[in-house]
Amino acid sequence: MRRIADPTVRRLSLYLRFLEECEERGVATVSSEGLAHRGATTAAQVRKDFSLFGSFGKRGLGYTVSDLAKRLRNILGLEREYVVAVVGAGKVGRALAQYGGFAARGFHVRWVYDADPAKVGMEWNGLRVRDVRRIEADFPRTPPDIAIVATPADAAQSVAAQLVELGVRAILNFAPVHLTVPDDVAVKNVNMAIELEALSYALRHR
Amino acid sequence: MRRIADPTVRRLSLYLRFLEECEERGVATVSSEGLAHRGATTAAQVRKDFSLFGSFGKRGLGYTVSDLAKRLRNILGLEREYVVAVVGAGKVGRALAQYGGFAARGFHVRWVYDADPAKVGMEWNGLRVRDVRRIEADFPRTPPDIAIVATPADAAQSVAAQLVELGVRAILNFAPVHLTVPDDVAVKNVNMAIELEALSYALRHR
Numbered sequence: 001m002r003r004i005a006d007p008t009v010r011r012l013s014l015y016l017r018f019l020e021e022c023e024e025r026g027v028a029t030v031s032s033e034g035l036a037h038r039g040a041t042t043a044a045q046v047r048k049d050f051s052l053f054g055s056f057g058k059r060g061l062g063y064t065v066s067d068l069a070k071r072l073r074n075i076l077g078l079e080r081e082y083v084v085a086v087v088g089a090g091k092v093g094r095a096l097a098q099y100g101g102f103a104a105r106g107f108h109v110r111w112v113y114d115a116d117p118a119k120v121g122m123e124w125n126g127l128r129v130r131d132v133r134r135i136e137a138d139f140p141r142t143p144p145d146i147a148i149v150a151t152p153a154d155a156a157q158s159v160a161a162q163l164v165e166l167g168v169r170a171i172l173n174f175a176p177v178h179l180t181v182p183d184d185v186a187v188k189n190v191n192m193a194i195e196l197e198a199l200s201y202a203l204r205h206r
Numbered sequence: 207m208r209r210i211a212d213p214t215v216r217r218l219s220l221y222l223r224f225l226e227e228c229e230e231r232g233v234a235t236v237s238s239e240g241l242a243h244r245g246a247t248t249a250a251q252v253r254k255d256f257s258l259f260g261s262f263g264k265r266g267l268g269y270t271v272s273d274l275a276k277r278l279r280n281i282l283g284l285e286r287e288y289v290v291a292v293v294g295a296g297k298v299g300r301a302l303a304q305y306g307g308f309a310a311r312g313f314h315v316r317w318v319y320d321a322d323p324a325k326v327g328m329e330w331n332g333l334r335v336r337d338v339r340r341i342e343a344d345f346p347r348t349p350p351d352i353a354i355v356a357t358p359a360d361a362a363q364s365v366a367a368q369l370v371e372l373g374v375r376a377i378l379n380f381a382p383v384h385l386t387v388p389d390d391v392a393v394k395n396v397n398m399a400i401e402l403e404a405l406s407y408a409l410r411h412r
Contacts, residue, residue, distance in 0.1 A: 011384075014400070018383075077411070146409075169412065178217070186405050188401035193223075197283075203283055204282070
């Protein structure tokens with residue numbers, strides 16, 4: 001399978017979310033049009049997206065929800081479990097560590113770290129905040145699959161560099177800073193403040 | 207000033223975040239290199255970004271932190287206040303309504319709505335959750351500048367359509383669905399689950 005572009009991956013996630021709702025409601029088949037509506041795209045684009053991964057669905061009959069959902073989970077790498085470490089035990093880190101929805105999708109937060117002695121030792125949902133200086137000793141052989149960086153901005157780059165050195169290959173970044181990492185490390189950013197400012201920019205310049 | 211591309215706007219936000227930290231620490235001037243480090247770009251790109259808005263800084267002397275921060279706040283539309291409505295009083299909506307950091311940056315949550323009678327009437331930080339059916343009566347003349355959509359996925363598109371009809375021109379979307387809106391409406395998405403799945407895709411296919 002060839003590497004697909006990020007916007008396509010995002011549409012696949014949106015289609016999957018829709019299919020899972022169909023599963024919950026007992027809907028057995030969906031059309032390209034139904035999926036297109038959810039991915040805010042066209043039925044032709046839906047068919048094109050799926051054609052990247054081989055054949056799906058039957059002409060005139062639509063897609064079988066359970067089959068398509070299973071195939072998308074496979075493509076998106078959601079059929080396995082991921083071990084997650086959270087660095088930064090502030091508001092965001094704490095919310096992430098306590099959020100049960102992650103584990104339900106196979107993302108298991110196993111470690112939470114902070115540099116602040118006042119936070120180290122706190123326990124949330126059975127997860128104890130560890131001293132960030134222990135990272136290296138904690139991951140000598142098996143680093144987490146995914147690290148979540150939820151530190152202040154000025155610490156994020158050095159934390160990311162250390163995580164990469166210890167073998168982490170996927171980072172979800174909540175710090176308001178663009179992380180520089182080697183090409184073989186995936187970084188995705190979640191930052192509400194940056195998005196809000198993009199909106200205020202749009203309002204100012206429309 | 208010509209319209210600038212979204213990645214540039216994001217870099218401006220990152221530069222501004224860095225400048226505000228400099229202000230707090232009492233740093234008076236910064237170099238293109240310092241800004242580049244933070245925006246994960248090059249000093250040449252920093253100068254190019256700023257050249258879009260006229261001249262900044264002095265060759266060899268760098269940029270005056272307070273002047274540059276003020277100019278960026280102006281460009282990003284952060285010198286005014288924005289009225290914000292949150293639709294959807296679930297976990298995300300509640301966190302947003304209670305988060306003080308918004309107001310500090312000029313984003314004031316004035317309304318919170320939900321469709322669930324069990325949530326309507328709840329009060330957080332002096333903000334009472336209102337019945338979503340009252341939106342139309344609430345915004346007869348002056349819609350909020352920005353609406354935050356934090357509803358379940360299947361309600362998000364119809365809520366967005368209603369907001370747009372009532373005059374909203376900027377939407378921050380937390381629902382896992384791509385919103386379809388007219389060209390003159392700005393939409394930005396914040397979705398951790400989608401970002402996590404983009405990471406699991408990357409891990410699966412590297």
